[in-house]
Amino acid sequence: xxxxxxxxxxxxxxxxxIDSKYKKSSYDPNSxxxxxxxxxxxxxxxxxxxxxxxxxxxxxxxDPKNKGRVAMLNNPEExxxxxxxxxxYSINSDNVNERKEAMDLLLKQKPLLTxxxxxxxxxxxxxxxxxWIAQIY
Numbered sequence: 001x002x003x004x005x006x007x008x009x010x011x012x013x014x015x016x017x018i019d020s021k022y023k024k025s026s027y028d029p030n031s032x033x034x035x036x037x038x039x040x041x042x043x044x045x046x047x048x049x050x051x052x053x054x055x056x057x058x059x060x061x062x063d064p065k066n067k068g069r070v071a072m073l074n075n076p077e078e079x080x081x082x083x084x085x086x087x088x089y090s091i092n093s094d095n096v097n098e099r100k101e102a103m104d105l106l107l108k109q110k111p112l113l114t115x116x117x118x119x120x121x122x123x124x125x126x127x128x129x130x131x132w133i134a135q136i137y
Contacts, residue, residue, distance in 0.1 A: 007031070007034070012035060018036055043136055044134070044136065047133070050066075050069065050132040051132050051133050059086070061109065061112075061134075061135065062086075067112045069114065069130075069133065070109075070134065071115060071116070071131045071135070072115075072134065073119070073136070074116040079135070080106070083105045087105060089101075122136055123136075
């Protein structure tokens with residue numbers, strides 16, 4: 001049973017822009033069946049028209065002045081990682097107490113949120129000014 005076909009790289013001209021170190025995965029070392037989807041980190045997008053940026057920290061995502069105008073990504077790893085970083089821990093922490101502290105911080109933030117949204121919703125809501133600040137790729 002053939003469930004996968006090899007990728008025709010002629011259909012992906014921008015593959016040349018992906019560094020080779022990201023193309024050699026353990027599950028597909030010759031990149032016959034997969035291409036990197038994304039790599040990077042998350043940041044914060046802010047509409048300066050509504051949010052006075054006196055701080056360049058993630059504290060803006062917890063500021064009660066922005067209640068109902070804040071969104072976080074719908075990606076638990078990124079959200080928990082940001083909370084861990086805010087607390088001064090590694091974003092990859094597996095320490096139970098640190099992760100509990102991060103979850104408590106996120107629960108305190110929850111009433112401020114519009115929601116945990118995908119990147120397209122965040123972009124559209126930022127453009128329409130429904131939200132003013134968000135975690136974003």
